[in-house]
Amino acid sequence: MRMLELWKRAPITWSHVAPPLENGTFGCSEWRHVEKPQCYCVLFVGYTNIWLSSFLADCLYSVKDLPIRPSYVLLASVTKMKLILSSIVNGCRYGKLIEVGRNGSKSVDIPGCLLYTRTGSVPHLTHDTLSLIEGVPEPVHLTLSTVAEHHEVLEEYKEGIGKFIGMPESILYCSLHDPASPCPSGYNTNKTVSVWGGGGRIEITLSKFMAMQQAFKPDWYQSMADGEPLPPGASRKRVKKSVDRTLGFLDGCLKEHQNSEVLKNSEILGVIEGGDILEERLRSVRETMKRPVGGFLLDGFQADDMPDDPKLNLIASVTGELPEDKPRLIHGIGKPDEVLECVSRGVDLFEGFFPYVMTEQGRALTFKFKYKVDPEGEEQKDLVGPLHQVQDQQLISAYNTMTIEQCEGNHIYSMLEQSGCGDNEISNKASDKGGKTVPFTIDLKSEQYRADFRPLLEDCSCYCCKNHTRAYLYHLLTTNELLAGVLLMIHNQHHYFGFFQSIRDAVRDDKMHQLKELIIKQKLQQ
16 A cells, blocks of 8 residues: 555544555545544655546545645656656757556657557558558557447457557557548537547547547547637637636546546546647646646647747747656647657657658658768758759750750750659649649659659668659559559658658757758758
């Protein structure tokens, strides 16, 4: 039995004290009569998942004339998961989460990302093809919106979703929404939140949400939250309501969490809301910090219509308030330049949905992230761009100074056609459906890759780049072959996970400024 110490403070007649239960929580089962009037200030030492508010309400305020107030009660909660920071350099945190997972045998490097899944599986890939990818992260991201319809099956299965999907040894994190499928706004209430699954809208109450978590048995899960995207300029009343609802949901989740034997080895992440209003963000942070959560989730930054500078300033303000010894995860941030900016502001973990979104659009990630340069000339190569772009620029320069007959005689015209760089223009940009350029990618559905027999990326070691060409991916995409998604997903995930390894190396070696410069140059070039 763990330590329970009592300090005398002021006269009272009765004391209602609950002894610790076997799982380290408190019940309300014992009344003790105090012969001499006295009051106690209570300190709980070394407890995990203690629900402070319900204890005060059930154990203290149920006694009339009890002069103890919440300010007299100190809580020293201990979470199973530990964060070991090796260094903090210019706001970037480098370290490792240890004793992670339901049996405490796993560890997670930070900064890092999660392995994105839909309905518990990586899109386009089987477990065998997933094994072809290097650097696959330990944490697996489950989205409640894609698995909510199956929770009754998992309740009957009783072994948890990890074993059900064939990943029993992975670290499972369950979020409320799918970052690759933004949900519409206006459907949350004080008692429910809505998610959109394959069959449409699913309205979830707090009890249903917690029943799902008990069926899934994740290692981490976010608390229920009013996290629908709020547009910039949303009214203060609506933003305040979002924070209040989220804190109320967190209180309810914690109360059921600490009473659940199934979730006793799981960690719950407190959600930080507040829209674009700094005061509400800080209020959300400070109130959430008072609760015994295992980490913090920064939500509401996924909207593209929030300007970059205010968004980054809000993130910096939030992380500046958070304790250093607990992990910070952010939702909806996946672009390389945005990831680096968030790492520089103290964010630890990111969702891994960006490679999937690019795969669905027929795009391959081609940005450079090897910031270490060779003093004999590698620096110029990296900062100017990929080697084929340098060659294309040289060809265009020659083409501009020669006649068509001269170009054909020197095979320059045909080379320009093959590389897709005719009409005095380098066409190595990917555009979305609205024609807007998407940095860091190439659009393999573009006609320019019909006869391009280079790999997706010259120096990439993934299975796709070793065995197939851009022309083959173009063919697969234009003929709607399922293999296109498989090969693109292998490449994009391999590349993205390598990018995060490069981030960790840069933070460790204090070279983050070089990596950021390399990424920004490529963004500006495109």
